[in-house]
Amino acid sequence: MPDYVTFSRNVFLPVTNVCRNRCRYCGFRRDPSHPEANLMTVEEVKQVLEAGARFGCTEALFTFGERPEEHPAFKSRINEIGYSSIIEYLVDLCKIAIEYGLLPHSNPGVMNLHDLKRLKPFNASMGLMLETTAILPAHEGSPGKIPSVRIETIENAGRLKIPFTTGLLIGIGEDREDRLQSLIAIRDLHRRYRHIQEVIIQPFSPKPGTEMAGFPEPTHQEMMDMVSLAQSILPDDIAIQVPPNLTGFSDLIRCGATDLGGISPYTIDWINPEAEWPQISELTKKLGGIHLKERLPIYPQYVLNHWYEHDSELADLIERYADREGFRDEY
Numbered sequence: 001m002p003d004y005v006t007f008s009r010n011v012f013l014p015v016t017n018v019c020r021n022r023c024r025y026c027g028f029r030r031d032p033s034h035p036e037a038n039l040m041t042v043e044e045v046k047q048v049l050e051a052g053a054r055f056g057c058t059e060a061l062f063t064f065g066e067r068p069e070e071h072p073a074f075k076s077r078i079n080e081i082g083y084s085s086i087i088e089y090l091v092d093l094c095k096i097a098i099e100y101g102l103l104p105h106s107n108p109g110v111m112n113l114h115d116l117k118r119l120k121p122f123n124a125s126m127g128l129m130l131e132t133t134a135i136l137p138a139h140e141g142s143p144g145k146i147p148s149v150r151i152e153t154i155e156n157a158g159r160l161k162i163p164f165t166t167g168l169l170i171g172i173g174e175d176r177e178d179r180l181q182s183l184i185a186i187r188d189l190h191r192r193y194r195h196i197q198e199v200i201i202q203p204f205s206p207k208p209g210t211e212m213a214g215f216p217e218p219t220h221q222e223m224m225d226m227v228s229l230a231q232s233i234l235p236d237d238i239a240i241q242v243p244p245n246l247t248g249f250s251d252l253i254r255c256g257a258t259d260l261g262g263i264s265p266y267t268i269d270w271i272n273p274e275a276e277w278p279q280i281s282e283l284t285k286k287l288g289g290i291h292l293k294e295r296l297p298i299y300p301q302y303v304l305n306h307w308y309e310h311d312s313e314l315a316d317l318i319e320r321y322a323d324r325e326g327f328r329d330e331y
C-alpha cells in the first residue's frame, strides 16, 4: 500500500456542452438548438473562479464539447461575443483564472499544434482522454474520437513539453486486449516525451436517454484488473488516477492507484452530475492510514523541472503554491 495518495482541489468549469462529436454514451453534449445548450459567460466563469479561490482551490478545470464552432449556430454565437473560436475564448478565460489565483488545466478536446502553442503559456497542464485505441461503434459519428487523431494531440503536447493528463474509458465496447494496447500506446508516448503525468482509469457510467443507457458498467473486478494492468505497464513516474465519486477507490489503491484526481469543494462533476464528490474530510477517513496529500494540477516532477514558462504570471502562481517537493504548500 502507498504511504499517500494525491488529489487536487479544483473548480470544474463546463465552458460549453456543444460538441461536434456524437459519442453514444454521452449525457453531457447538447446540439446548439437545444434549450440546455450552454456557453458560459465571462461573468459566470468569474463567479466560479472567485468561489474557487475562496474555497482554497488551486485548479481551474476547463472542460468542453469539442470544436463546437463546427456548428454554424455556435460559430455565430462565439463570433457575437468577439471570438473566432472556442480556443481563442479559452485563452482569455485561462488568463482570467490566473488573475483569480487559479491554475488552469484545459481539456478542450483534440487540438492542433497551433492550439497547444497558444494555450501552453496559460496552462499548468492540459489533458485529453485517449479513451481507447480501438475503433468502436460507441464512437461512430465522432471524428475527434479516431484514435490516431487523439494520439497526435497527445504527441504534439509532448513535443511542446506540456505536462499532460490522459486516460482510458473502461466498458464502452473495448476488450482487454484493446485496454492493453491503449496503455502501451500511452507508455510509448511517455517514453518519447516524458510528459504524461497521470493516466485516469475511468469506468463507463450509463446515462439515461443515451444510446448506451442499457449498456452494463464495468464490474469492480474489471476495474481492479485494469488498475493492476496499468500499474504493470506504465512507468512509475505516471500516476494512476481513479475518480472517487465513480469507483470503490480503496480496493483500487491496493491494486496500484495513486491519485484521486480533482475534487471540488464547490462545483459538481458536470460529466457525471449524479455522482457527488466525497468531502475531502470523508475521504481522509475512508483512506484509513493512507495520507491524503494535496498536489497542484501540475505534478511535482514538472514543478521541480520547471515545465512551464519562466517569468510569467503562471510561473509566479505555481511557485507560490508549491512546496519544496513540488506538492501544494500548506495554506
Ligand code: SF4
Residues within 6 Å of the ligand: 019, 020, 021, 022, 023, 026, 027, 028, 029, 064, 065, 066, 109, 142, 144
Ligand atoms: S467528445 Fe465528449 S462531449 Fe463530445 S459527445 Fe463525446 S463524450 Fe460528449
